[in-house]
Amino acid sequence: xxxxxxxxSYQIYDHLEEMNQEDIKLMKQAAEARNNxxxxxxxxxxxxxxxxxxxKVVIGSNQENAAYPSGLCAERNAIYQAGxxxxxxxxxxxxxxxxxxxxxxxxxAAPCGACRQAxxxxxFKQEHPIKIMFMAEIGKVIxxxxxxxxxxxxxxxxxx
Numbered sequence: 001x002x003x004x005x006x007x008x009s010y011q012i013y014d015h016l017e018e019m020n021q022e023d024i025k026l027m028k029q030a031a032e033a034r035n036n037x038x039x040x041x042x043x044x045x046x047x048x049x050x051x052x053x054x055x056k057v058v059i060g061s062n063q064e065n066a067a068y069p070s071g072l073c074a075e076r077n078a079i080y081q082a083g084x085x086x087x088x089x090x091x092x093x094x095x096x097x098x099x100x101x102x103x104x105x106x107x108x109a110a111p112c113g114a115c116r117q118a119x120x121x122x123x124f125k126q127e128h129p130i131k132i133m134f135m136a137e138i139g140k141v142i143x144x145x146x147x148x149x150x151x152x153x154x155x156x157x158x159x160x
Contacts, residue, residue: 030095033059043101046074053090058082075115093131
Protein backbone atom coordinates (compact mmCIF):
# COMPACT_ATOMS: atom_id res chain seq x y z
CA UNK A 1 0.00 0.00 0.00
CA UNK A 2 1.10 3.52 -0.79
CA UNK A 3 -0.36 6.43 1.09
CA UNK A 4 -0.33 9.90 -0.45
CA UNK A 5 -1.67 13.25 0.66
CA UNK A 6 -3.28 16.12 -1.18
CA UNK A 7 -2.12 19.65 -0.62
CA UNK A 8 -3.60 22.82 -1.97
CA SER A 9 -2.05 26.22 -2.16
CA TYR A 10 -4.21 29.31 -2.22
CA GLN A 11 -4.04 32.96 -1.31
CA ILE A 12 -6.48 34.90 0.83
CA TYR A 13 -6.80 38.64 0.36
CA ASP A 14 -8.60 40.58 3.08
CA HIS A 15 -9.97 43.04 0.52
CA LEU A 16 -10.32 43.12 -3.25
CA GLU A 17 -8.17 46.26 -3.38
CA GLU A 18 -5.12 44.20 -2.29
CA MET A 19 -5.11 42.38 -5.64
CA ASN A 20 -3.54 43.55 -8.90
CA GLN A 21 -5.55 45.83 -11.17
CA GLU A 22 -6.30 43.12 -13.75
CA ASP A 23 -7.81 40.84 -11.08
CA ILE A 24 -9.79 43.70 -9.54
CA LYS A 25 -11.22 44.60 -12.95
CA LEU A 26 -12.22 41.00 -13.64
CA MET A 27 -13.90 40.63 -10.24
CA LYS A 28 -15.84 43.85 -10.82
CA GLN A 29 -17.03 42.45 -14.15
CA ALA A 30 -18.17 39.31 -12.30
CA ALA A 31 -20.10 41.53 -9.87
CA GLU A 32 -21.79 43.26 -12.80
CA ALA A 33 -22.67 39.87 -14.31
CA ARG A 34 -24.13 38.85 -10.95
CA ASN A 35 -26.77 41.53 -11.43
CA ASN A 36 -28.05 39.54 -14.43
CA UNK A 37 -28.70 36.42 -12.36
CA UNK A 38 -32.16 34.93 -12.51
CA UNK A 39 -32.58 33.52 -9.02
CA UNK A 40 -36.26 33.77 -8.01
CA UNK A 41 -36.14 30.56 -5.95
CA UNK A 42 -32.84 30.57 -4.07
CA UNK A 43 -32.39 34.36 -4.06
CA UNK A 44 -28.66 33.50 -4.36
CA UNK A 45 -27.09 35.45 -7.20
CA UNK A 46 -23.78 34.42 -8.76
CA UNK A 47 -21.70 36.19 -11.37
CA UNK A 48 -18.66 34.93 -13.25
CA UNK A 49 -16.22 36.69 -15.54
CA UNK A 50 -13.66 34.82 -17.61
CA UNK A 51 -10.49 36.42 -18.97
CA UNK A 52 -9.40 34.89 -22.25
CA UNK A 53 -5.79 34.87 -23.50
CA UNK A 54 -6.81 37.31 -26.26
CA UNK A 55 -7.92 39.83 -23.60
CA LYS A 56 -11.65 39.32 -24.18
CA VAL A 57 -13.91 38.84 -21.17
CA VAL A 58 -16.86 36.46 -21.18
CA ILE A 59 -19.48 36.72 -18.44
CA GLY A 60 -22.10 34.43 -17.00
CA SER A 61 -24.70 34.46 -14.25
CA ASN A 62 -26.73 31.72 -12.62
CA GLN A 63 -30.08 31.03 -14.26
CA GLU A 64 -32.61 29.10 -12.19
CA ASN A 65 -35.65 27.16 -13.29
CA ALA A 66 -38.68 25.88 -11.39
CA ALA A 67 -37.52 22.42 -12.45
CA TYR A 68 -34.32 22.80 -10.41
CA PRO A 69 -31.99 20.55 -12.42
CA SER A 70 -32.75 22.63 -15.51
CA GLY A 71 -30.95 25.71 -14.19
CA LEU A 72 -27.31 26.52 -14.81
CA CYS A 73 -24.57 27.92 -12.59
CA ALA A 74 -22.79 31.15 -13.52
CA GLU A 75 -19.43 29.41 -13.90
CA ARG A 76 -20.67 26.84 -16.41
CA ASN A 77 -22.78 29.44 -18.18
CA ALA A 78 -19.62 31.54 -18.72
CA ILE A 79 -17.17 28.74 -19.50
CA TYR A 80 -19.40 27.11 -22.10
CA GLN A 81 -19.99 30.49 -23.71
CA ALA A 82 -16.21 31.09 -23.74
CA GLY A 83 -15.73 27.70 -25.41
CA UNK A 84 -18.36 28.51 -28.02
CA UNK A 85 -17.12 32.03 -28.78
CA UNK A 86 -13.38 31.42 -28.57
CA UNK A 87 -12.80 27.68 -29.07
CA UNK A 88 -9.07 28.05 -29.75
CA UNK A 89 -8.27 30.63 -27.06
CA UNK A 90 -6.94 29.72 -23.63
CA UNK A 91 -8.84 30.70 -20.52
CA UNK A 92 -6.50 32.59 -18.21
CA UNK A 93 -8.69 33.37 -15.19
CA UNK A 94 -12.18 33.15 -13.76
CA UNK A 95 -13.59 35.55 -11.18
CA UNK A 96 -16.70 34.49 -9.25
CA UNK A 97 -18.76 36.50 -6.80
CA UNK A 98 -22.00 35.84 -4.94
CA UNK A 99 -24.76 37.81 -3.26
CA UNK A 100 -27.95 36.79 -1.50
CA UNK A 101 -31.22 38.67 -1.42
CA UNK A 102 -31.93 36.93 1.92
CA UNK A 103 -28.83 37.85 3.94
CA UNK A 104 -25.39 39.47 3.71
CA UNK A 105 -22.92 36.89 2.38
CA UNK A 106 -19.46 37.42 3.85
CA UNK A 107 -17.82 34.04 3.17
CA UNK A 108 -16.45 33.44 -0.35
CA ALA A 109 -18.37 30.72 -2.19
CA ALA A 110 -16.22 28.31 -4.18
CA PRO A 111 -17.50 26.70 -7.38
CA CYS A 112 -19.73 23.67 -6.88
CA GLY A 113 -18.51 20.20 -7.86
CA ALA A 114 -20.17 20.24 -11.28
CA CYS A 115 -18.60 23.60 -12.09
CA ARG A 116 -15.19 22.42 -10.88
CA GLN A 117 -15.45 19.44 -13.23
CA ALA A 118 -16.46 21.68 -16.16
CA UNK A 119 -13.54 24.04 -15.50
CA UNK A 120 -11.19 21.07 -15.13
CA UNK A 121 -12.20 19.91 -18.60
CA UNK A 122 -10.95 23.18 -20.03
CA UNK A 123 -7.69 22.99 -18.06
CA PHE A 124 -7.11 19.52 -19.52
CA LYS A 125 -8.13 20.67 -23.01
CA GLN A 126 -5.85 23.69 -23.09
CA GLU A 127 -3.02 22.12 -21.06
CA HIS A 128 -2.78 25.39 -19.16
CA PRO A 129 -3.89 26.23 -15.61
CA ILE A 130 -6.87 28.50 -15.01
CA LYS A 131 -6.53 30.96 -12.14
CA ILE A 132 -9.73 31.11 -10.08
CA MET A 133 -10.73 33.90 -7.72
CA PHE A 134 -13.88 33.88 -5.65
CA MET A 135 -15.43 36.21 -3.14
CA ALA A 136 -18.68 36.98 -1.39
CA GLU A 137 -20.52 40.24 -1.84
CA ILE A 138 -17.78 42.01 0.13
CA GLY A 139 -14.67 41.11 2.05
CA LYS A 140 -12.11 38.39 1.53
CA VAL A 141 -11.05 37.04 -1.86
CA ILE A 142 -9.62 33.55 -2.30
CA UNK A 143 -7.35 32.86 -5.25
CA UNK A 144 -6.05 29.52 -6.53
CA UNK A 145 -3.55 29.23 -9.34
CA UNK A 146 -5.25 26.29 -11.03
CA UNK A 147 -8.58 24.50 -10.81
CA UNK A 148 -6.82 21.21 -10.21
CA UNK A 149 -5.55 22.69 -6.91
CA UNK A 150 -9.12 22.40 -5.58
CA UNK A 151 -10.17 19.27 -7.47
CA UNK A 152 -7.56 16.57 -6.90
CA UNK A 153 -7.91 13.33 -8.86
CA UNK A 154 -10.15 15.05 -11.40
CA UNK A 155 -11.90 12.86 -13.94
CA UNK A 156 -10.76 13.44 -17.51
CA UNK A 157 -11.13 11.96 -20.98
CA UNK A 158 -8.21 9.60 -20.51
CA UNK A 159 -10.51 7.41 -18.42
CA UNK A 160 -12.96 6.90 -21.28
